[in-house]
Amino acid sequence: MSAGIREATLVRINNILVPTDFSENAQLAFDHAYALAAQLDAKLYLLHVRDESALRIAVKEGLLGADTTDEELQTAVEQLVEERLSATLAGVDRTAVTIEKVFRRGDPKLVIIEYAREIDADVIVVGMRGTGVVDVIKTALLGSVAESVIRKARCPVLMVRLDHGEEDDE
Numbered sequence: 001m002s003a004g005i006r007e008a009t010l011v012r013i014n015n016i017l018v019p020t021d022f023s024e025n026a027q028l029a030f031d032h033a034y035a036l037a038a039q040l041d042a043k044l045y046l047l048h049v050r051d052e053s054a055l056r057i058a059v060k061e062g063l064l065g066a067d068t069t070d071e072e073l074q075t076a077v078e079q080l081v082e083e084r085l086s087a088t089l090a091g092v093d094r095t096a097v098t099i100e101k102v103f104r105r106g107d108p109k110l111v112i113i114e115y116a117r118e119i120d121a122d123v124i125v126v127g128m129r130g131t132g133v134v135d136v137i138k139t140a141l142l143g144s145v146a147e148s149v150i151r152k153a154r155c156p157v158l159m160v161r162l163d164h165g166e167e168d169d170e
Contacts, residue, residue, distance in 0.1 A: 013040045017121040019047045019112045019145070022084040025127030029160040030088055033125035036158075037097045044099045045119055046088065048081060049108040109148040116153055124149060125158045 018033035020026040030046065037044040050057070057077050068076075085101055092099075104111045116124055126146045150157045 013042050013122040015045065015119050015121045016042050016123050016125060017045045017047060017116050017119065018125045019049065019108065020088060022088065023127065025162055027088060028162060029125050029127035032158070032160050034092055034097060036125070044097050045102055045121070046085065046099055047102045047104065047112065047115055048085065049104045049106060049111045050081070051106060051108055108145045112145070112149050113152045116155060121155050123156050123158055124153055125160060128159050128161045
């Protein structure tokens with residue numbers, strides 16, 4: 001082997017982490033992660049991190065009634081998350097890929113990185129928000145979850161943009 005040229009090492013991908021916020025971007029990232037897991041015979045971890053309180057989610061989603069108890073509120077939010085996870089998984093062959101659904105609470109920027117370490121993720125597949133001017137300004141001011149994951153992850157990160165799902169016209 002000549003100087004300066006390294007021998008290629010075999011990289012085995014066993015664990016793929018795909019975080020979801022149930023957005024269109026996250027669905028496309030899941031679709032890519034699922035296809036990758038099927039090709040590589042890898043386990044797929046579908047992670048949803050809830051960073052808002054049940055009350056805030058219930059208000060945002062119109063789940064809050066005048067006489068709703070805390071327990072009913074919590075149950076309604078959990079049911080909403082389950083329904084959205086089911087929608088994410090709709091149409092995939094659950095026998096072709098082992099999929100583990102995981103729920104966590106906290107700051108997604110931190111929880112995703114912590115969970116990736118916990119499961120010894122070989123790759124993280126994340127959906128990227130839009131790239132319009134408003135999105136760029138928001139990311140510059142607030143930072144995006146995807147950008148934070150790219151900077152802090154110990155494993156490779158596959159970024160999936162919405163236009164990755166589009167067919168080429170050529």
